[in-house]
Structure formats: C-alpha cells, structure tokens
Amino acid sequence: MPENTPTRALRLGVAGPVGTGKSSLIATVCRSLADELRLGVITNDIYTDEDARFLRSAGVLEPERIRAVETGACPHTAIRDDITTNLLAAEDLERDFAPLDVVLIESGGDNLTATFSPALVDAQIFVLDVAGGGDVARKGGPGIGRADLLVVNKTDLAPYVGVDVPQMVADASVAREGRAVLALSRSDAASVAALRAWVLAVLDGHRRGTHVPQDPGPMAPHFHADEEHPDGGFVHSHDEKSVDQHQANAPHSHAQR
Amino acid sequence: MQPSPHTISLLLADARLPSGGHAQSSGVEPALLAGMPVADVPAFLRARARTTGMVDAGTAVLARHAALDCIPVAPIERAWAARTPSRAIRDASKDLGRGLLRLAGRIWPEVRSSLDDLDESPPRPLVLGAIAAHTGIDAQSLVRLTVYDDMACAVAALLKLEPGDPAHGVAMVLEACSSIEPHVSAVSSITSAHQIPAASAPQSEAWSEAHALTTRRLFRA
Numbered sequence: 001m002p003e004n005t006p007t008r009a010l011r012l013g014v015a016g017p018v019g020t021g022k023s024s025l026i027a028t029v030c031r032s033l034a035d036e037l038r039l040g041v042i043t044n045d046i047y048t049d050e051d052a053r054f055l056r057s058a059g060v061l062e063p064e065r066i067r068a069v070e071t072g073a074c075p076h077t078a079i080r081d082d083i084t085t086n087l088l089a090a091e092d093l094e095r096d097f098a099p100l101d102v103v104l105i106e107s108g109g110d111n112l113t114a115t116f117s118p119a120l121v122d123a124q125i126f127v128l129d130v131a132g133g134g135d136v137a138r139k140g141g142p143g144i145g146r147a148d149l150l151v152v153n154k155t156d157l158a159p160y161v162g163v164d165v166p167q168m169v170a171d172a173s174v175a176r177e178g179r180a181v182l183a184l185s186r187s188d189a190a191s192v193a194a195l196r197a198w199v200l201a202v203l204d205g206h207r208r209g210t211h212v213p214q215d216p217g218p219m220a221p222h223f224h225a226d227e228e229h230p231d232g233g234f235v236h237s238h239d240e241k242s243v244d245q246h247q248a249n250a251p252h253s254h255a256q257r
Numbered sequence: 258m259q260p261s262p263h264t265i266s267l268l269l270a271d272a273r274l275p276s277g278g279h280a281q282s283s284g285v286e287p288a289l290l291a292g293m294p295v296a297d298v299p300a301f302l303r304a305r306a307r308t309t310g311m312v313d314a315g316t317a318v319l320a321r322h323a324a325l326d327c328i329p330v331a332p333i334e335r336a337w338a339a340r341t342p343s344r345a346i347r348d349a350s351k352d353l354g355r356g357l358l359r360l361a362g363r364i365w366p367e368v369r370s371s372l373d374d375l376d377e378s379p380p381r382p383l384v385l386g387a388i389a390a391h392t393g394i395d396a397q398s399l400v401r402l403t404v405y406d407d408m409a410c411a412v413a414a415l416l417k418l419e420p421g422d423p424a425h426g427v428a429m430v431l432e433a434c435s436s437i438e439p440h441v442s443a444v445s446s447i448t449s450a451h452q453i454p455a456a457s458a459p460q461s462e463a464w465s466e467a468h469a470l471t472t473r474r475l476f477r478a
Binding site: 046047049050053069070071072073074077078081082083084085087088 | 273274275277278279280281282355356359414417473474475476477
C-alpha cells in the first residue's frame with residue numbers, strides 16, 4: 001500500500017490501450033474538478049512528455065502541476081513492476097504543491113494487461129473506447145475485470161463504428177461481475193457529471209479511510225471452452241473468494257476463442 | 258539468518274530490482290541521439306567504464322568506508338560532484354540513488370542513517386557504498402558491482418533503442434566489465450577523497466547535457 005499520511009493526495013491511476021482517450025479523460029476530470037479540488041497530473045509517455053504537453057496545452061491546470069516521467073520504453077514496468085520513478089514524482093508533486101487533493105497518474109498506452117500496482121495508486125480507471133470494437137470489453141483482462149472503474153469512452157462515435165453501446169456496457173458489467181462501468185463522451189454532460197461524481201466519491205472514501213486499494217493483477221473472469229459442458233464451457237474467475245470448478249492458482253489451460 | 262553478501266551483490270546487480278533503473282540508459286540514448294554510430298557502442302562502454310565508472314566506483318568504496326567508520330559522507334559527495342561536471346549526469350545519478358535508497362531504507366533501515374548528512378537524493382555510488390557496508394559486501398565486489406550495473410543498464414537500453422542481437426549485448430557488457438579488471442585492486446583500496454579517480458568524459462557529458470533538453474526521449478539519461 002502507498003504510505004498513507006493525512007496530507008497525502010488520493011492517487012488515481014488511468015490506464016488503457018493506446019488511443020482510447022486517457023489524456024482526454026484526465027483533461028475532462030481536471031476541467032470538471034479544478035475549481036474545487038487541488039489537482040496534479042503525472043504522465044507516463046513512451047516518448048516522454050507528449051501527453052504532458054497535450055494536457056498543458058489544454059489549459060485545464062497550471063502547467064507546473066503536470067509532470068512527465070520517462071519509462072525506458074516500458075510503460076508496463078513503470079506502473080507495476082518498478083514504480084520507483086512514479087512514486088518519487090508523486091511525492092515531489094505532493095510536496096511542491098502541498099496540499100493536493102488528487103494526483104492523477106496516466107499510464108503510457110499499453111495493452112489490455114497493464115494495470116497499476118496498488119503500491120502506486122489508491123484507485124484506478126481502465127479506459128476502453130467504442131472505436132476499438134464492441135467486443136473488447138467481453139475479452140476481459142485484469143484492467144477490464146477489476147479496475148475500480150471501467151470507462152467505455154467516445155460513445156459519441158458509436159453510430160459511426162457500428163457499436164451498440166448498451167450492449168458493450170452490459171458485456172463489460174458481466175466481465176466485471178457488477179463493478180462500475182461508465183459510458184463516457186466528453187460531449188455528453190450527463191456522463192461527465194457521472195465521472196466527476198465517481199471521482200468525488202472515491203476521494204471521500206480515501207479521506208475517511210474506507211477506500212482500500214486493490215490489485216487488479218489476477219486474471220479477470222473468463223470463459224473456459226468445454227465441449228462436454230452443456231453451455232459449451234463455463235465462465236469462472238480467479239477471485240480468492242469465489243467458489244469455483246478449480247482452484248484459482250492451480251494450473252489450467254485457457255482455450256482461445 | 259542473514260543473506261550472504263554475495264546474494265546481496267546479485268540482488269543489487271539484477272535489472273529487476275525495483276529502484277528505477279529501467280528508465281535510465283547510462284548515457285547511451287544521449288550518445289545515439291547525438292549521432293554516435295551504433296557500431297561505436299562497445300568503445301563507448303569501455304570509455305564510460307574507465308571514466309565515470311571509475312569515479313563512481315571509487316566514490317562507492319569511500320562511502321563504504323565512511324559507513325563502516327561512522328564518519329560523514331558529505332565530503333565524499335562533494336568530491337564525486339567535482340569529478341562529475343555534467344549536471345544532467347549528476348541529476349541522473351541522484352535519481353538512481355534516491356530510488357535505491359528508498360528501497361534500501363525499507364530492507365536495511367540503517368543504510369539511511371549512514372547517509373543522513375545528505376539530502377533525500379544521494380548519488381547512486383554513495384547509496385551503493387552504504388548498502389555494501391551494512392550488508393558485508395567487500396570493496397572489490399563493490400567496484401565490480403558499480404561498473405556492472407551501469408554497463409548492464411546501458412545495454413538493456415540499447416536493445417530498446419536499436420534493434421540488435423541480445424547475445425551481442427551480453428558480450429558487450431562482459432567486455433566492458435573485464436576492461437576495468439586491471440584497475441579493480443587500486444580503486445578498491447583507496448582510503449581518502451583525493452584518491453578518487455578524476456577521469457571525466459567531456460563528449461559524453463556534452464551529449465547528456467543536450468539530451469536533458471530534448472522533448473522526445475525514452476530514457477531519463
């Protein structure tokens with residue numbers, strides 16, 4: 001767990017594949033909360049400060065409150081296996097602009113398996129977009145399955161890419177066993193308000209000490225093909241608490257669909 | 258039971274040690290961005306090992322002595338800084354030292370107290386020296402560790418910057434490390450700051466200074 005001191009900001013991670021709108025989502029959060037919260041942003045680009053520059057130019061926050069860290073071409077490592085650079089950047093930002101309410105940490109665009117270590121962030125958002133295809137949410141993965149919030153972004157594009165947003169959200173909700181899913185478009189005020197309310201609720205939990213960082217790490221619930229099975233297979237999860245057909249940690253094969 | 262000093266050396270040399278090293282290139286990205294041909298990387302590594310590598314190794318040896326004798330390390334840091342004229346390179350070393358100290362402080366809390374006359378970001382060799390003192394690593398192993406870690410970091414970065422045969426990278430690391438063997442005995446036996454080798458690498462330092470100002474880079478330095 002991050003060392004939790006009373007002055008420490010809520011550290012909120014934003015992960016997801018390349019081009020799904022992570023920077024844009026952060027800009028949206030900043031725009032809707034900058035008047036009432038003290039915010040800072042850390043970006044993890046492949047090529048240093050591209051995302052930081054985008055956010056600075058968006059004018060949603062003082063440029064000094066947006067910092068970039070290098071990831072050595074390993075955005076995955078920098079948020080999970082060796083979080084040193086991000087931790088130090090978060091501590092510096094919190095010290096230089098004390099007190100901060102929220103530090104948003106944007107991962108470099110990676111693949112579906114990249115999630116934040118619970119030692120780096122208190123909560124994390126995983127971002128997909130409709131343009132990536134309506135079936136992505138169903139494919140699961142640790143971020144999709146277990147992030148604190150799954151955002152299905154760019155819903156305004158759905159008619160142009162032939163994606164059924166309610167179906168995609170329903171698929172995601174199943175993959176997440178009911179955890180929060182939000183269909184978002186920055187041009188849809190109601191969805192932005194919902195995102196804002198979610199951030200405020202997590203911050204409130206963080207301040208009260210009731211929010212516990214969790215690790216999306218283990219495999220998400222997924223489908224096992226089984227020709228003998230009446231439904232052609234079964235869905236299972238590796239959640240420790242779930243009662244299942246096999247032990248969560250026991251070796252087993254995952255048939256490709 | 259305490260882990261063997263040899264195990265600690267292996268741990269500290271492991272690229273998977275979570276202390277921030279993966280974002281560093283030991284001067285390789287600055288050199289390639291400045292136009293140094295990839296074919297020159299082996300020579301670059303030998304030169305780095307012989308210059309900044311020896312400065313860092315000598316500094317680490319003295320920091321080890323200081324921690325063992327409970328004497329202040331600030332004069333050693335000043336001697337290191339005087340031999341490391343590039344601010345970009347000093348900053349990179351301090352980032353690495355800070356990350357390493359953050360980790361070491363969790364595992365061996367006494368390491369922090371050996372460096373408490375410095376700020377929260379001591380240069381990497383001072384942290385390595387303090388860890389060596391508290392975990393029983395001898396001076397010669399410390400010299401080799403200091404150089405090896407820097408070379409391995411360089412080659413790991415090289416493979417991300419330029420496509421190449423990873424086995425060739427391993428050969429480069431071994432070649433650069435073996436090139437300093439004739440100096441290991443002398444550097445590991447120094448006892449005062451004026452004996453720290455003062456071999457700088459002006460071209461590499463200039464490349465690192467330029468690199469620190471670019472907006473498109475994969476590595477911190």
